[in-house]
Amino acid sequence: MSDNVSQGSDQQVSTQPNYLLSLWRNKETRSVILQIITIAVFFAFLAYIINNAILNLAALGKTFSFDFLDLPASYDINQRLIEYTSQSTHLRAFFVGLLNTLLVAFFGVITATILGFLLGIIRLSNNWVASRLVYVFIELTRNIPVLLHILLIHGIIVHILPSPKQAHTLADSIFLSNRGLTIPDPVAGDGFIFTVIAFFIAIAGAVYFRSWAKKKREEEGKIYHVFYISVGILFGLPLLVFLLSGLPLTWHVPEMGRFNLKGGITMIPELLALWLALSLYTSAFIAEIVRAGIMAINKGQWEASEAVGLTRDRTLNLVIIPQALRIIIPPLTSQYLNLTKNSSLAIAIGYMDIVATIGGITLMQTGKEMETMIIVLFTYLCISLLISSAMNWYNKRLKLVER
Amino acid sequence: MTSSETQNPTNGSYPPGTHPDLPPPSTAYGPVHWIKVNLFGGVTNTVLTLLFAYMLWKIVPFLTEWMFLDAAFTGESRRDCEATAGGACWAFIGSRLQLFIYGFYPEAQRWRVDLTFVMLILALVPVLYDATPHRGKGLIFACLYPFIGGWLLIGGLGLESVSTDQFGGLMLNVIIGVTGIAFSLPIGIVLALGRQSHLPIVRILCVGFIEFIRGVPLITLLFVAAVMLSYFVPPGTNFDLLVRVLIMVTLFASGYMAEVIRGGLQAIPKGQYEAADGMGLRYWQVMRLVILPQALKISIPGIVNTFIGLYKDTTLVIVIGRLDILGIGNSSLADSKWQGLSTEVYVFVALFFFISCFSISRYSLYLEKKLHTEL
Numbered sequence: 001m002s003d004n005v006s007q008g009s010d011q012q013v014s015t016q017p018n019y020l021l022s023l024w025r026n027k028e029t030r031s032v033i034l035q036i037i038t039i040a041v042f043f044a045f046l047a048y049i050i051n052n053a054i055l056n057l058a059a060l061g062k063t064f065s066f067d068f069l070d071l072p073a074s075y076d077i078n079q080r081l082i083e084y085t086s087q088s089t090h091l092r093a094f095f096v097g098l099l100n101t102l103l104v105a106f107f108g109v110i111t112a113t114i115l116g117f118l119l120g121i122i123r124l125s126n127n128w129v130a131s132r133l134v135y136v137f138i139e140l141t142r143n144i145p146v147l148l149h150i151l152l153i154h155g156i157i158v159h160i161l162p163s164p165k166q167a168h169t170l171a172d173s174i175f176l177s178n179r180g181l182t183i184p185d186p187v188a189g190d191g192f193i194f195t196v197i198a199f200f201i202a203i204a205g206a207v208y209f210r211s212w213a214k215k216k217r218e219e220e221g222k223i224y225h226v227f228y229i230s231v232g233i234l235f236g237l238p239l240l241v242f243l244l245s246g247l248p249l250t251w252h253v254p255e256m257g258r259f260n261l262k263g264g265i266t267m268i269p270e271l272l273a274l275w276l277a278l279s280l281y282t283s284a285f286i287a288e289i290v291r292a293g294i295m296a297i298n299k300g301q302w303e304a305s306e307a308v309g310l311t312r313d314r315t316l317n318l319v320i321i322p323q324a325l326r327i328i329i330p331p332l333t334s335q336y337l338n339l340t341k342n343s344s345l346a347i348a349i350g351y352m353d354i355v356a357t358i359g360g361i362t363l364m365q366t367g368k369e370m371e372t373m374i375i376v377l378f379t380y381l382c383i384s385l386l387i388s389s390a391m392n393w394y395n396k397r398l399k400l401v402e403r
Numbered sequence: 404m405t406s407s408e409t410q411n412p413t414n415g416s417y418p419p420g421t422h423p424d425l426p427p428p429s430t431a432y433g434p435v436h437w438i439k440v441n442l443f444g445g446v447t448n449t450v451l452t453l454l455f456a457y458m459l460w461k462i463v464p465f466l467t468e469w470m471f472l473d474a475a476f477t478g479e480s481r482r483d484c485e486a487t488a489g490g491a492c493w494a495f496i497g498s499r500l501q502l503f504i505y506g507f508y509p510e511a512q513r514w515r516v517d518l519t520f521v522m523l524i525l526a527l528v529p530v531l532y533d534a535t536p537h538r539g540k541g542l543i544f545a546c547l548y549p550f551i552g553g554w555l556l557i558g559g560l561g562l563e564s565v566s567t568d569q570f571g572g573l574m575l576n577v578i579i580g581v582t583g584i585a586f587s588l589p590i591g592i593v594l595a596l597g598r599q600s601h602l603p604i605v606r607i608l609c610v611g612f613i614e615f616i617r618g619v620p621l622i623t624l625l626f627v628a629a630v631m632l633s634y635f636v637p638p639g640t641n642f643d644l645l646v647r648v649l650i651m652v653t654l655f656a657s658g659y660m661a662e663v664i665r666g667g668l669q670a671i672p673k674g675q676y677e678a679a680d681g682m683g684l685r686y687w688q689v690m691r692l693v694i695l696p697q698a699l700k701i702s703i704p705g706i707v708n709t710f711i712g713l714y715k716d717t718t719l720v721i722v723i724g725r726l727d728i729l730g731i732g733n734s735s736l737a738d739s740k741w742q743g744l745s746t747e748v749y750v751f752v753a754l755f756f757f758i759s760c761f762s763i764s765r766y767s768l769y770l771e772k773k774l775h776t777e778l
Contacts (some may be wrong), residue, residue: 035604040485042608049635056634069411128441130451133459143461143760144753145715148729152753155745181453341620347722377619385620 048053053370068366069094075361077352079268091360097357098379104274104353105340105383111279112339113187117288125290134287140234146342149281154273154349162258173253182254183269189248205237206230270351274343282339286332293328294320326398333391337384344380354379413619451574470750480740495741496751502731503751506571512563516574523581531766542690548662549585552578567645573755575727577715578645582653584710592699596690598665609661616658622719624651629723648720656713663709668694700774707767711760718756728752 022028068093069312076086081099111250123134167177180195213224254264297320305315441541442452473490484492526548529541558564597609628647721730732748
């Protein structure tokens with residue numbers, strides 16, 4: 001209060017015009033002054049730390065350059081999606097790491113979403129036993145650090161699962177042992193390409209059918225079982241072509257060698273542990289988001305749908321889920337981002353992701369702390385931006401169009 | 404209806420409309436009905452119940468046996484454990500409990516850690532319960548606590564100084580968590596206000612900082628703290644790794660805190676700003692007296708979630724070679740006397756984190772209910 005009084009009296013006693021003070025009193029000029037000060041402080045700070053960095057680098061006899069990326073990396077990577085040997089360059093090691101990060105993030109997001117929606121819906125069900133058990137699972141999972149999940153699952157796979165000789169097996173084609181999960185390797189024969197083409201045609205057909213059915217529903221009120229028919233198109237057409245072209249696909253089933261399994265695709269224990277741990281941890285958060293989203297829908301929406309004669313399934317599909325998705329999508333986006341960022345914990349169990357390759361071994365070998373860390377930080381920023389812009393685009397499509 | 408008319412036991416027939424009310428059939432009320440509707444109503448429901456009951460039947464006896472009935476609580480090595488029991492070997496945890504709590508803190512000085520823990524509880528009580536007697540003095544103590552605690556742990560000024568390299572175990576988790584929480588809240592508030600500011604330069608800087616922090620994983624920031632931060636200080640100065648980690652963790656948490664508080668600020672109706680402006684309040688008065696008290700109240704669940712996330716993330720210091728409670732457990736696995744007991748260690752640490760994080764989230768629920776003033 002005293003501030004206001006003194007302000008008033010100052011304006012009355014403006015006999016000696018203090019130019020600077022009047023600039024400060026004016027709202028517009030004050031904001032310009034504040035911004036100039038902010039930007040000056042910011043650049044001064046930037047100049048100071050860059051100057052320090054130059055001095056420190058010079059004192060250590062180091063230079064700032066990205067030339068090291070062309071040098072041979074001379075270390076091995078146990079999990080790779082593209083060709084890589086220890087003779088390859090650091091740049092290639094970076095790409096192997098990046099692909100490994102994206103691989104685990106991609107599969108993690110898919111399983112976490114499916115599991116999370118499933119858990120969230122069971123949590124809401126009337127079934128007391130199921131709902132309580134899922135509640136216990138969710139609370140246990142999300143209150144334990146994700147690093148602990150990763151280490152625990154990795155420990156179980158490596159220490160408790162049997163050796164390949166006594167591996168747990170399903171129909172002698174899928175093996176689970178302390179060397180990871182091995183599944184048969186599909187080998188495409190002649191003419192398998194037709195099945196692939198048919199699959200893409202089926203996707204286009206299903207998309208077209210959906211919009212056609214929607215148009216019919218809006219114009220004529222005619223209702224088709226969109227879900228079942230699209231699933232039928234998606235699986236039926238490729239299956240038909242596959243049968244007609246004479247089953248051109250064989251499986252390369254893994255066999256027991258002397259010490260280890262031979263053939264097939266193996267998911268190494270590190271990848272398996274990371275994937276399972278990230279999926280479980282994130283699914284607990286997604287389940288809570290889904291539950292909150294569905295519960296946020298007004299009860300009146302259910303009652304009104306019932307009153308206009310919609311069945312329970314149609315109420316869910318046409319009324320509840322579209323509204324709940326609007327609430328669910330933004331927090332779901334940040335869970336996807338979290339999962340991707342948490343995949344960097346791979347380094348704790350030795351999965352060679354981007355942090356472990358370029359930010360770990362390359363950093364140690366070349367001593368280029370600044371350059372490697374800048375690459376890692378910049379890459380994560382790009383991945384985060386990509387995911388959030390994709391989800392923002394999807395969110396915008398779902399948004400309520402207000403008139 | 405009189406009693407003489409209704410009591411007609413001889414032939415069991417009643418005049419129309421005079422039959423006494425009978426209880427509903429036994430399947431329409433009570434536990435039987437409840438079970439029928441909630442557990443076995445419909446095919447899906449029945450399948451779910453049977454599936455989950457099967458899982459319970461498989462998991463619960465196995466876990467109780469492993470954790471309690473068939474577990475070894477005493478012993479000198481893994482062989483001792485295996486000789487007496489087939490389940491968990493808790494003797495391993497017991498033999499290292501001191502390490503789990505204090506890390507490598509000198510044994511003679513451990514009373515200082517204990518005192519810091521006790522003072523932490525004393526500082527938390529006035530913050531958490533508003534009915535505490537002498538709350539004002541308590542809050543001043545809570546504000547001073549981080550500095551007193553720091554002095555007690557590091558030493559100097561009359562106490563024997565202890566290198567931060569010797570910090571470890573549970574103590575390290577608590578230090579990082581409490582520091583991050585205490586300093587990230589004010590920084591987060593400033594960042595959130597900056598993001599809402601009318602000054603474009605301030606806004607751009609705040610948005611840039613927040614989005615950068617939220618776009619990269621904490622572990623890369625910890626690497627930056629470990630290997631890169633020392634390049635940015637004048638040559639010759641060398642500051643402690645733990646301090647660098649604390650700075651990075653605080654900045655990391657404040658980025659998230661800023662977004663949570665921004666959500667709260669955006670939820671305040673525009674009329675509140677206009678009314679406060681109309682009263683002739685200045686910017687800081689508007690914020691301090693009108694906007695922030697409301698915005699912070701709405702943001703409590705988000706703030707507590709950020710705290711829990713930060714507390715769980717303190718385990719990540721393991722990647723830069725600091726041994727927190729998880730790190731101590733992980734490195735104990737190398738002991739040849741106790742090899743292959745990773746499950747016991749991880750379950751122990753997991754239980755510890757579960758208990759602490761779950762109680763924090765329960766407290767947040769209580770607070771939400773208490774502060775819910777509308778309607």
